[in-house]
Amino acid sequence: MRRLPPMFRALELRNYRMWALADLVSVTGTWMQVIALNWLVMSRTGSASAVGGAILLQALPTLLLGSWAGALADRFPARRILVITQGAHALLSVGMAVLAAGHAPLSWIFALTFGAGLVGVFDGPAMGRFGSQVVGREGLGNALALGSILSSAGRILGMSLAGVLVAVTGESVLFLLNAASFLVVIGAMFVVRPDELHPLATSTPERAGVRAGLRILLRDRTLLTLFALAFVLSSLGRNYQVTMAAMSQGPLGAGPAGYGMLSTVFAVGTVLGGILAAQRRELSVKLLLVAAGATSVLQSVSGTSGGLWTFAAFLVPIAAGAVIIDTTLSTRVQLDTAEDLRGRVVAAHGMVAAAAGAVGGPLLGWLCERFGPGHALESAGVVTGVATLVAGVMLLGRPQWLPRFTRIAPSTAPGASVPAVAAEEQTAPLPGLALVTTVPAVTTSVPSSAPSPVSAGAPRLATAEA
Numbered sequence: 001m002r003r004l005p006p007m008f009r010a011l012e013l014r015n016y017r018m019w020a021l022a023d024l025v026s027v028t029g030t031w032m033q034v035i036a037l038n039w040l041v042m043s044r045t046g047s048a049s050a051v052g053g054a055i056l057l058q059a060l061p062t063l064l065l066g067s068w069a070g071a072l073a074d075r076f077p078a079r080r081i082l083v084i085t086q087g088a089h090a091l092l093s094v095g096m097a098v099l100a101a102g103h104a105p106l107s108w109i110f111a112l113t114f115g116a117g118l119v120g121v122f123d124g125p126a127m128g129r130f131g132s133q134v135v136g137r138e139g140l141g142n143a144l145a146l147g148s149i150l151s152s153a154g155r156i157l158g159m160s161l162a163g164v165l166v167a168v169t170g171e172s173v174l175f176l177l178n179a180a181s182f183l184v185v186i187g188a189m190f191v192v193r194p195d196e197l198h199p200l201a202t203s204t205p206e207r208a209g210v211r212a213g214l215r216i217l218l219r220d221r222t223l224l225t226l227f228a229l230a231f232v233l234s235s236l237g238r239n240y241q242v243t244m245a246a247m248s249q250g251p252l253g254a255g256p257a258g259y260g261m262l263s264t265v266f267a268v269g270t271v272l273g274g275i276l277a278a279q280r281r282e283l284s285v286k287l288l289l290v291a292a293g294a295t296s297v298l299q300s301v302s303g304t305s306g307g308l309w310t311f312a313a314f315l316v317p318i319a320a321g322a323v324i325i326d327t328t329l330s331t332r333v334q335l336d337t338a339e340d341l342r343g344r345v346v347a348a349h350g351m352v353a354a355a356a357g358a359v360g361g362p363l364l365g366w367l368c369e370r371f372g373p374g375h376a377l378e379s380a381g382v383v384t385g386v387a388t389l390v391a392g393v394m395l396l397g398r399p400q401w402l403p404r405f406t407r408i409a410p411s412t413a414p415g416a417s418v419p420a421v422a423a424e425e426q427t428a429p430l431p432g433l434a435l436v437t438t439v440p441a442v443t444t445s446v447p448s449s450a451p452s453p454v455s456a457g458a459p460r461l462a463t464a465e466a
């Protein structure tokens with residue numbers, strides 16, 4: 001095919017074109033099921049807490065079993081695992097369709113929701129390894145960026161279709177459409193040409209298992225720093241579903257219509273962020289830190305907004321920065337770790353994102369209620385800014401503009417006016433960490449700016465945090 005512009009270079013690979021199409025279909029189906037499940041639970045119970053409980057049931061297995069799922073992905077062929085997990089997702093969606101049509105007890109729906117989360121735990125790490133085989137090391141960053149654009153497009157398309165269909169056909173049809181989307185993913189795995197895949201190493205017995213992986217990861221200070229920064233940014237800097245609703249209801253006085261408009265603006269910003277990330281040849285740690293610092297400042301300033309359109313104007317660069325952060329973070333976490341640890345790294349990243357969502361949502365909600373949405377945004381922005389600065393020192397060393405520490409050697413004689421030993425300037429031994437690239441990698445996840453979908457089966461080459 002004719003050579004594409006640099007921002008679309010991953011699409012030059014036939015395997016990735018097949019995978020990207022499956023990605024778009026699967027993301028669309030996932031968001032259709034999110035709307036169907038949320039509406040089903042809300043209509044049956046009238047309780048927003050029950051809706052939150054359904055989301056928690058899907059996220060809980062990630063926190064409990066993520067490490068074991070990652071170890072499994074590092075030992076067995078990814079395609080074999082994915083055929084099983086995608087098929088299980090399809091069956092669970094069909095089960096939800098049957099239960100929704102038959103007005104079954106809500107407890108049965110919750111049981112299948114937990115089952116979808118359980119399958120998703122094993123699906124994610126294997127999806128990450130298979131994705132890395134599709135694009136290889138050189139195409140990873142661009143594929144992650146394009147994946148974020150597809151994710152945003154699929155989200156908008158899925159939610160729009162669901163909004164129309166749920167009133168016409170009911171929830172069951174949406175569940176069935178999502179089940180069909182998993183079959184598309186299975187089909188894509190068999191259409192992909194094996195001779196064009198990039199092989200990945202599997203774990204040797206001495207490096208296999210949860211304990212071995214944990215020992216190796218705990219020695220990687222760079223990875224731990226990136227995970228810590230990701231937790232802070234995701235918990236306090238990404239939960240805009242909470243703060244947008246609070247600002248709309250509170251100081252902006254915009255109500256549900258304003259919240260809907262802000263959600264659309266945020267989605268537009270995520271697309272712009274994906275385009276900007278796709279245009280870059282390299283997604284570096286410096287880019288991650290710059291984007292994190294800029295969005296932290298914008299978040300703090302957005303809390304002072306007095307009007308809906310002013311706040312919306314801040315959301316566009318914040319959403320774009322969030323995608324750049326998530327894409328860059330995913331790229332660095334994957335490229336800077338050994339490929340036989342890929343599944344466990346993907347699983348650990350997913351656990352960090354799940355924990356951040358579980359902690360950040362309630363925390364931001366409490367801050368909004370206790371101090372007001374504006375002050376919550378200002379305070380959260382300051383915390384994420386400080387975390388970014390600390391992470392920058394840990395990852396890149398002491399910046400030139402930070403003062404040096406001076407130690408004065410003690411005088412040899414008490415009361416001497418001039419020290420017997422001259423003052424010596426000492427540079428504080430800060431733990432600057434070089435990012436050592438070892439071997440290729442890839443992963444998959446939901447953007448952290450989005451609520452957790454009920455079926456995490458989309459073949460995204462991005463991890464995240466929607």
